[in-house]
Amino acid sequence: MARLEVKIGDLKLKNPVTTASGTFGYGTEYKDFIDLGCLGGIFVKGTTLEPRQGNEYPRMAETPSGMLNSVGLQNKGVDYFVEHLYPVIKEYDTNIIVNVSGSTIEDYVECAEKLADLDKMPAIELNISCPNVKEGGMSFGVSCESAAKVTRAVRDVFPKAMIVKLSPNVTSISDIALAVEGAGADAVSLVNTFLGMAIDIETKKPKLSTITGGLSGPCIKPIAVRMVWEVYNAVKVPIIGMGGISNWQDAIEFILAGSSAIQVGTYNFIDPTISVKIVKGIEEYLDRHNIASVGDLVGQMCK
Amino acid sequence: MKVLDFTVRSNESLNDKNHLIKVVPANNEPLPEIFPGQFVQILVNNSPDVFLRRPVSVNFTDVINNELWMLIKRVGEGTEKICDLSTGDNMNLIFPLGNSFSIPDKNINTLLIGGGVGTAPLLFLGKKLTEKGFKPNFLLGGRTKTDILQLSDFEQFGDVYCTTEDGSFGEKGFVTDHSVLQNKNYDFIYTCGPKPMMVSVAKYANANGIECEASLENLMACGFGACLCCVEKTVRGNVCTCTEGPVFNIKELTWLD
Numbered sequence: 001m002a003r004l005e006v007k008i009g010d011l012k013l014k015n016p017v018t019t020a021s022g023t024f025g026y027g028t029e030y031k032d033f034i035d036l037g038c039l040g041g042i043f044v045k046g047t048t049l050e051p052r053q054g055n056e057y058p059r060m061a062e063t064p065s066g067m068l069n070s071v072g073l074q075n076k077g078v079d080y081f082v083e084h085l086y087p088v089i090k091e092y093d094t095n096i097i098v099n100v101s102g103s104t105i106e107d108y109v110e111c112a113e114k115l116a117d118l119d120k121m122p123a124i125e126l127n128i129s130c131p132n133v134k135e136g137g138m139s140f141g142v143s144c145e146s147a148a149k150v151t152r153a154v155r156d157v158f159p160k161a162m163i164v165k166l167s168p169n170v171t172s173i174s175d176i177a178l179a180v181e182g183a184g185a186d187a188v189s190l191v192n193t194f195l196g197m198a199i200d201i202e203t204k205k206p207k208l209s210t211i212t213g214g215l216s217g218p219c220i221k222p223i224a225v226r227m228v229w230e231v232y233n234a235v236k237v238p239i240i241g242m243g244g245i246s247n248w249q250d251a252i253e254f255i256l257a258g259s260s261a262i263q264v265g266t267y268n269f270i271d272p273t274i275s276v277k278i279v280k281g282i283e284e285y286l287d288r289h290n291i292a293s294v295g296d297l298v299g300q301m302c303k
Numbered sequence: 304m305k306v307l308d309f310t311v312r313s314n315e316s317l318n319d320k321n322h323l324i325k326v327v328p329a330n331n332e333p334l335p336e337i338f339p340g341q342f343v344q345i346l347v348n349n350s351p352d353v354f355l356r357r358p359v360s361v362n363f364t365d366v367i368n369n370e371l372w373m374l375i376k377r378v379g380e381g382t383e384k385i386c387d388l389s390t391g392d393n394m395n396l397i398f399p400l401g402n403s404f405s406i407p408d409k410n411i412n413t414l415l416i417g418g419g420v421g422t423a424p425l426l427f428l429g430k431k432l433t434e435k436g437f438k439p440n441f442l443l444g445g446r447t448k449t450d451i452l453q454l455s456d457f458e459q460f461g462d463v464y465c466t467t468e469d470g471s472f473g474e475k476g477f478v479t480d481h482s483v484l485q486n487k488n489y490d491f492i493y494t495c496g497p498k499p500m501m502v503s504v505a506k507y508a509n510a511n512g513i514e515c516e517a518s519l520e521n522l523m524a525c526g527f528g529a530c531l532c533c534v535e536k537t538v539r540g541n542v543c544t545c546t547e548g549p550v551f552n553i554k555e556l557t558w559l560d
Contacts, residue, residue, distance in 0.1 A: 025529040032304040045531075053541050060524050060532035064352040067524060071531045074541060217354055269525035270346070270356060272397065273306055 009186030013040035020265035021099035037093035061207035066217025129167030129192035144179035155184035174234035232258025248281020338403030339428035418496025448472035
C-alpha cells in the first residue's frame with residue numbers, strides 16, 4: 001500500500017510500523033504469531049563486537065503499566081550474527097535493521113564495518129543509549145560531544161542508512177539529536193528506556209541484580225511523545241518514535257508529534273500480534289480522515 | 304505457539320489460596336498437542352497496573368472435554384484477578400510454551416516430587432507416564448495439610464506419599480526427609496516447586512546417582528524467547544527458561560556447585 005510507505009533517508013519502509021530492538025529477538029521468535037512481511041521493519045536485538053552474557057538474574061521487574069529490565073545486551077556477537085542469524089532472517093520480506101552497541105568507539109566502528117557488506121541489511125541503528133551496560137552504551141548518548149564523535153566515526157565506514165537511537169536520560173534530548181544530525185545521522189530513533197529502579201520492601205533488596213534498569217511500557221508514553229515533539233522541532237532528519245506504544249492510537253499520536261515511523265517495543269510481550277494490528281489501525285485511520293498518505297500526518301498536531 | 308481466547312468452564316477453590324481453573328478454546332477448536340512441563344501465558348484483564356502476562360504450568364489436559372487445566376495461587380494482584388474469574392469469562396492465552404519433561408523409553412522407577420502449587424505439572428506428567436504403561440510414584444509436600452492439592456487426582460495415576468512441615472498430613476518434615484526415599488529405589492526423579500526444595504531434591508538425586516529434571520519458575524516477561532529476562536545460569540551460559548526450559552536436567556544447572 002503506497003499510502004503507508006515511508007522513507008527514512010535511503011531506507012524505504014512499506015509502512016511506518018517497526019519493532020523495537022530487544023523486544024523482538026531476531027523476528028524468528030514471532031513468526032508463529034504474525035506474517036513478518038507485514039511489518040515496515042524489524043530492529044533486531046542489540047549486537048556487539050564480542051559475545052556478551054548479559055547481567056545476572058533477576059533482570060526484570062514489573063511496574064505499574066510497565067517493566068524494568070537490565071538484560072545488559074546479552075548476544076552472541078556480530079560474527080555469530082553474520083554467520084548464523086543473518087542467513088535465516090535475510091529471507092524475510094521486510095527491512096532487517098541491526099541495533100549496534102559497544103563499549104568503545106572502535107567497537108562500534110568494527111561492528112558496523114562487518115554489517116556494511118550484508119546485501120539485505122539496509123540500515124543500522126546505533127545504540128548510544130543502553131542504560132544497562134557498565135561501559136559505553138548510554139554514556140555515549142548523554143553528552144553532545146561523545147554522541148557526535150561515535151556517530152561521525154561510524155558514518156565514515158557505514159554508507160547505508162544510519163539511525164541513531166537516543167537516550168531520554170539527558171537534560172535536553174533535542175541538543176543530542178542536533179549533535180548526531182550534525183555528525184551525519186540519517187535519522188534518530190527515540191526514546192530508549194528511562195533509568196529507574198524498584199525495591200522489594202519485604203526483603204529490602206533491589207528487584208534487579210544491577211539495582212537500576214531501563215523502564216519501558218505504557219507508563220513512559222507521555223514523556224516519550226513530548227520528547228519526540230521537542231526533537232521534531234529541533235532537527236530536519238526523520239524521527240522513528242517509540243516509548244510505550246500499545247495500540248494504533250498510540251502510533252498515530254507519535255506520528256502527529258513528529259515521528260515518520262514508529263517502533264513497537266515492550267507491548268510485543270503482551271500481544272505478540274500487536275504490530276500487525278497497528279498497521280491495520282493506521283490504515284483505517286487514514287481512510288476515516290481522508291488522508292492520502294501517512295507522510296501527510298507527520299508532525300501535524302494542531303496547535 | 305499461538306494466541307487464543309479461551310472460555311472459563313469452571314473455577315474451583317481448592318483452599319484459601321489455590322484455584323483450579325478449567326478453560327476451553329472459545330472457538331471450540333481442538334487443543335493442539337501439549338506436553339507435560341509446558342506452560343501458558345495468561346493475559347490479566349481489567350487491571351491497568353498489572354502489565355505482564357502470568358506464566359502458569361499446564362496442570363492437565365482433558366482431551367475428551369477439550370479442557371486445559373491450570374492451578375493458580377493467589378500471590379498478587381495479577382493472580383487475584385485470574386482467581387476471581389467466573390464460568391463463562393474470557394481468558395486470553397499464549398500457548399503452548401517451553402519444553403517438556405522427558406518421558407523414558409523403557410519402564411523405570413519414577414518419582415515425581417512437588418511442593419505446594421509446584422505440583423501442578425506433575426499431575427499431567429503422571430498421566431503421560433501412566434499412558435505409557437509406567438507406574439509413577441508421587442511425593443507431595445506442603446507446610447500444612449491444606450497445601451496438598453489434587454490428592455485424589457494424583458492417586459489415579461500411582462502411589463502418593465506426602466510430607467507436611469507441621470505434621471498435619473503424611474510424614475512430618477520436608478520432601479527430602481520422607482522415608483520412601485530410603486525404602487524404595489528410583490531411577491528418575493522429576494521435581495517442581497519452590498527453588499530451595501528443588502535444590503535439595505537435585506542434591507539428593509545427584510548424591511544417589513539418580514537422573515533428575517527440575518521445572519523452573521524464573522520471572523519472565525514474554526515467555527517465548529524475545530526479552531531474555533528469565534535467564535538461568537547453566538553450564539552453557541545464560542539461557543532463557545521460557546524456551547530452553549522450563550525443564551532442565553539438573554546436570555545442566557549450576558545448583559550442585
